[in-house]
Amino acid sequence: MSPTDPQSGMASVQKAFALLDVVARDPRGATAKDISTALDIPLPSVYRLLQTLVASEHVVHLRDERRYGLGYKVHSLDTSLRQQVGTPVSVQRAVRELHAAADAAAYFAVYRGDAIVVAHVVDSPRRPRIEPMDFGFADAAHATAFGKILLSRMDEDEVAEYLERHGMAAMTERTITTPAALADELARVRAEGVAVEREEFVPGASCLAAPVVDAAGRTLGSVAVSLRPPDFERRRRAVSSVLRDAADRVGRALRAAEGCPAGPRAG
Template identity: 80%
Template sequence: MTARDTGMASVQKAFALLDVVAGNPRGATAKDISAELGMPLPSVYRLLRTLVASEHVVHLRDQRRYGLGYKLHALDASLHQQVATPATVRRAVGELHASADAAAYFAVHRGDAIVVAHVVDSPRRPRITPMDFGFTDAAHATAFGKILLSRLDEHEVADYLGRHGMRPLTDRTLSTPEDLGRELGRVRAEGIAVEREEFVPGASCLAAPVVDAAGRTLGSVAVSLPPADFEQRHRSIAPVLRDAADRVGRALRAAEGCPAGSATG
């Protein structure tokens, strides 16, 4: 094994360790991490010392546990800046939330991931848990994910599924590439995507594409509702959603012509 291979393995282990620490609200002990990752304790302690020194992990000595470090806050702030949603887009998503009386979402394709960039909800119409800023999971089971996948060709979709898989989340989740391919064909034909309790039980979604002047997809807007409300209202919400997608597209095109940062306040 080369030094480069060893270094890459260490980086992967460090990220896996951070995932374990982040997975428990109270943090994790070294023994917890060792058991979760199947990693010898000496290796766990060696990585922990490195991460504590870099401030990505903090040692909670009185609890004999390790928690996330404060350096990660700066990373989170930088991520929000890099996936910044212009203020005009945020307003349009907020207006969609109000006019559709539903939780509203804006998602984009960033790198090889489909990511939620902005959410507007309320106590009456809460967002789907855990669908918050930065959510990148289960595009095959979400309406906005289907919209963005439908804009890829067959080989690109296969590559995406090869990287991300098609994890079954409910008994309604599409389970094969063939099923998803047929669904994406319907999305392309109709210009709208529907998801009925495929991601989580108790929530259904509707999504529309956000396009530029040339017809290229820039993102997707979506709404979610309890299934009973969804069945009663999704047909009347569809034109409201399409109008919001058009307004978001115009806002994004306008923002591209602004100086950097001027449209994100």
Template identity: 65%
Template sequence: MGNNDLLSGMASVRKAFALLDVVASNQRGMSAKDISVALDMPLPSVYRMLKTLVESEHLVHLKGESRYGLGYKLHALDSSLRKQIGTPPAVANLIRELHVRAKAAAYYAVHRGDDIVVAHVIESAAHPRITPMGFGFNDAAHATAFGKVLLAGMGNDQRWDYLERHGLPLITDRTISSHSVLESELSTVGEEGIAVEREEFIRGASCMAAPVTSSTGQTIGSVAVSMEPADFAARHGEIALLLRDIAGRVSRALRGTPMIPS
């Protein structure tokens, strides 16, 4: 295969992923013409790509509605992703315990490759999670408590590379957008073992997180809770103690050692 063929193949792959993304963004699916407009792609090219993706079962053709929707192969990919990220039963039980004791939505996040990923969430009608902070969420590390824990656990070069790629976009008017301010806060996180965010990701919700560590002391994940700001302010000290307890027990569970509270 020549270099031009390779570049052409890579461009086709990027277009295919862009097409899947745009179809996924519409709850009812999209027509070929709508996809063409959204991607600024010639309609014949859209039809060729749709044919390939339907044949591979990544899309389905909803002929009665003249639309295309996500295919069932994507469910298998989602199931495989959940298995690869994985949350051991002992850890899942501890996150449920955190949810019950904290009276708040509870989260377990891991450092996976170059991403910070939510691996497990426990919520209830009384204490719902922050939308869109569900399984697989891997955005806005600078504006989330579990993200700050994992950023604080990175080496300087790794953290700089991560922030260079992701930036510090403003999400609310309280989001940290200064590298120097963030570095100062991450230093405090490293010293205290607790990270907080006060309505930095979404108005009306504050979060707190504690690190999960390996046997060598490396930060490999975090446990976190989210709650209303008033509740957060009233129970800040209580929740910090609870998070440290659960984080320590999750760390021991992942190492296969007894989960005796310290």
């Protein structure tokens, strides 16, 4: 295969993104040898990729430490993502109100294609967010209340296609890991209109999520809350009511924001 072959170019792009993931995993960055070992790529190929990424400023060479770190272009990508996913001030306010009314960490996630992106989180020292659910988190749909809402809006073939691409990794011993069990769970979500997650993503945290819909009834995203399991079981019914009200307010706020001139938005 020649260097100008489109498939060869695509492979190089995939390796470059995989390299960035390796560099991002450690706050100190990574050595070329670390990258070679993690990706099973020969060192000469790693150095060629690094040279390209350093030139584009997506990676920086930390010469004194003999390591490579994320470059400053990555920050501009993060800034652009926050702008594209931007959360209207009215929605931020509704999420803050949900946090206060539910006495729980509160989240707003948007759906972009078949991806879930956490767009806004409100928590407190008393009711901390689930780690690593911060802005931009997009993972484990089968193991999160956000994801169950999204998957419940898909038909059987779409869910199967999603799972084929993303898999069903066991995040904890409680994670649903078979398509049949997930299908039963999604049927409950459709019937009840609220998704429940009991320590399926991380131990020590349980979640509820409700869909946010547009005027045509299409699901735009969801709002969710997380609590420690004992509080969750004791307060689930009351919190569900607050959550549904919040989802309705967020939906109205989004519809109003779309119908108005662009105003301030934040990540």
